[in-house]
Amino acid sequence: MKLLLMSGLGPYTANSHSLDVTLFAENGARELRDDYVQIAGQPIDLAALRYEGKSGYPLLRPYHGSMPHLPTEALRSIIESTDVEYEIFDLEALWSGAREPDGGHFDVVALSTSFIIEQSTLRRTLKWISKRYPGATLILGGQYSNLKSAEIMRNFCAVDYIIRGDAEVAFPMLIRVLEGKGNLGDIPNLTVRGNDDSIVTSPVEYIDVNAHPSPRFHGLHSVVPYESMRGCPFICKFCSYPAASPMWRYKSAEKICNDWMEYTENNGTNLVRAMDSTFTVPPKRFKRLLEVLPNLGIDWEAYSRANVIKEKEIVDNLEAARCKLLFIGFESMSDRTLRLMNKRVSSAQNERAHTLLEGSGVDLRTSFMVGYPGETPEDYELTHRFIVDRVRGRFGVHVFMLADETMPVWEDAETHQIDVTNSGTWSHIGMDSVTAHELRERTLFEARWKNEEGVLSLWQLSYERPLVPDLNLQKNYRIEKLLERLAFLRKDWGVGEASTHRFRSIFDELRSMGIEEAAV
Numbered sequence: 266m267k268l269l270l271m272s273g274l275g276p277y278t279a280n281s282h283s284l285d286v287t288l289f290a291e292n293g294a295r296e297l298r299d300d301y302v303q304i305a306g307q308p309i310d311l312a313a314l315r316y317e318g319k320s321g322y323p324l325l326r327p328y329h330g331s332m333p334h335l336p337t338e339a340l341r342s343i344i345e346s347t348d349v350e351y352e353i354f355d356l357e358a359l360w361s362g363a364r365e366p367d368g369g370h371f372d373v374v375a376l377s378t379s380f381i382i383e384q385s386t387l388r389r390t391l392k393w394i395s396k397r398y399p400g401a402t403l404i405l406g407g408q409y410s411n412l413k414s415a416e417i418m419r420n421f422c423a424v425d426y427i428i429r430g431d432a433e434v435a436f437p438m439l440i441r442v443l444e445g446k447g448n449l450g451d452i453p454n455l456t457v458r459g460n461d462d463s464i465v466t467s468p469v470e471y472i473d474v475n476a477h478p479s480p481r482f483h484g485l486h487s488v489v490p491y492e493s494m495r496g497c498p499f500i501c502k503f504c505s506y507p508a509a510s511p512m513w514r515y516k517s518a519e520k521i522c523n524d525w526m527e528y529t530e531n532n533g534t535n536l537v538r539a540m541d542s543t544f545t546v547p548p549k550r551f552k553r554l555l556e557v558l559p560n561l562g563i564d565w566e567a568y569s570r571a572n573v574i575k576e577k578e579i580v581d582n583l584e585a586a587r588c589k590l591l592f593i594g595f596e597s598m599s600d601r602t603l604r605l606m607n608k609r610v611s612s613a614q615n616e617r618a619h620t621l622l623e624g625s626g627v628d629l630r631t632s633f634m635v636g637y638p639g640e641t642p643e644d645y646e647l648t649h650r651f652i653v654d655r656v657r658g659r660f661g662v663h664v665f666m667l668a669d670e671t672m673p674v675w676e677d678a679e680t681h682q683i684d685v686t687n688s689g690t691w692s693h694i695g696m697d698s699v700t701a702h703e704l705r706e707r708t709l710f711e712a713r714w715k716n717e718e719g720v721l722s723l724w725q726l727s728y729e730r731p732l733v734p735d736l737n738l739q740k741n742y743r744i745e746k747l748l749e750r751l752a753f754l755r756k757d758w759g760v761g762e763a764s765t766h767r768f769r770s771i772f773d774e775l776r777s778m779g780i781e782e783a784a785v
Contacts, residue, residue: 266444268349269371269398271390272337273356275380283709288752289724300755304764305772309782311752316733318779324744326729333482335490335540336379336407342480343433347440349373356380359393371401373443375436378407382669383688387417395423402443406432408509412671414456418464427456430510431472431495471495474514479524485533490540493521497542499570502607503596503637505671506542518553525563536589539567546573555579558586566590572610574618584626592630593618598651599644602637607673612647619655628738629658630722635708636665636701638674638681638693645696645704653711656719658742662708664701667691710757713749720745724752736778744778747771 284290288297294310301309314324337353344351352368356377374394381387387409394403406428410417414427428435435454441447449457453470474495482489494515497507507513516524528534544567545551551573558565569591574580583591595615597603603610622629633652635645652660667674668688677683682694691698712719720742731741732748751771758764772782 266372268351268373270353272377276360286756303760313783332488339480374401375404378409381409429454471512488536502674537565545569555582568592571618572614590628598647602640602644605639632661641695649708659722661722
């Protein structure tokens with residue numbers, strides 16, 4: 266039997282137009298050439314900038330590294346516990362049309378819906394599969410199909426099986442049944458269509474994540490992702506993770522350390538990126554991790570909640586444990602909006618975490634939303650002012666999207682008068698999507714030119730970071746800030762004396778930091 270595993274990220278680029286009409290755009294240097302000649306007296310191409318310090322090199326070096334995709338690698342580990350022949354096909358190749366699977370005929374197609382969040386994308390994907398593999402058995406798993414299993418079985422006759430929840434036991438058992446080696450009725454977590462087209466579900470079973478082996482990776486990877494828990498103890502209304510795995514379970518600090526050491530020894534890993542929505546809970550495990558991780562010698566990054574960072578001692582312990590970066594979704598600085606989200610964090614706790622981490626050895630990356638159902642422009646003004654006046658380090662601002670059909674916020678659709686044309690066009694009692702985009706652009710503009718230490722996190726993923734390894738983090742952030750201003754100069758200020766004056770100031774500061782432009 267031959268199996269095709271289809272897994273990867275979804276086709277979502279909510280901020281895809283944010284870099285239009287800037288030097289960060291794909292053809293920005295060419296399309297804006299004449300305008301920048303008027304502004305600067307010469308063409309400007311960011312690719313021509315060089316750091317001429319201790320050892321000269323281009324400032325913007327394309328990023329060629331990659332981190333394994335965690336759901337894909339977890340499924341690979343599960344499949345490799347069987348003897349089935351398989352091929353992995355990255356879903357990003359489907360969205361882009363870049364290539365086809367290599368293997369020809371497949372008996373089974375297994376589709377991960379972990380990053381499929383609405384029915385139109387699922388329909389597109391199933392159509393693609395049916396066209397190429399009309400006789401294949403089709404198995405779905407992952408968050409979307411888990412939460413929408415009955416609806417999918419009713420609406421898509423091509424789907425033969427859906428594995429709900431944990432797949433570590435159910436998936437190998439189903440593979441063996443398809444090979445004629447087991448009993449379908451023994452498989453937990455399974456949804457199947459009965460002989461009379463009824464939908465039959467088997468009981469749900471949860472694995473012990475502490476006892477079960479963690480995913481293994483093939484080859485060398487300096488950075489690997491990590492899952493330390495299933496489910497979540499919180500129920501934020503913009504997030505469907507808790508519903509996908511209602512029983513919250515987590516690995517012990519000792520298991521985490523053992524796993525990370527194996528990645529170091531077997532894969533050459535020197536940075537672990539914990540992908541859990543909140544790595545810093547439960548408190549007892551977090552305390553134990555801060556005790557044992559300093560001895561491990563491995564750098565790590567994680568997501569946290571702001572209310573965990575409540576005293577300087579915690580920040581000191583994070584530094585000692587080699588935590589290099591915390592991602593914290595502040596989401597809003599309006600307590601009213603945070604209550605609508607059921608975030609269970611206050612704006613004061615956000616402010617406290619920001620203050621404690623500011624200037625520490627733990628880099629802080631914050632994210633904010635605009636347009637959450639029920640939020641008004643007056644609510645968002647509190648977030649706007651915080652970003653413009655206070656934020657330090659990298660931050661992101663995202664217009665709320667109503668694409669994910671499984672979010673708990675839909676329970677409040679009537680209360681908030683939610684009206685959706687498509688995932689990106691909506692209105693509710695507080696504002697509409699046009700207003701939300703306008704508010705976001707206002708925030709980014711003011712933060713770009715008024716906040717000297719907050720850096721928009723948007724364009725950096727395409728390049729090696731830090732941009733200048735010879736300089737410290739704060740100086741690198743300053744360079745990123747100056748590059749953002751330079752790239753947006755024409756878009757924000759047009760062509761004229763206002764742009765020319767700002768250009769001179771930007772380039773004078775870049776030169777003072779050892780950055781020069783090569784001839785264009």
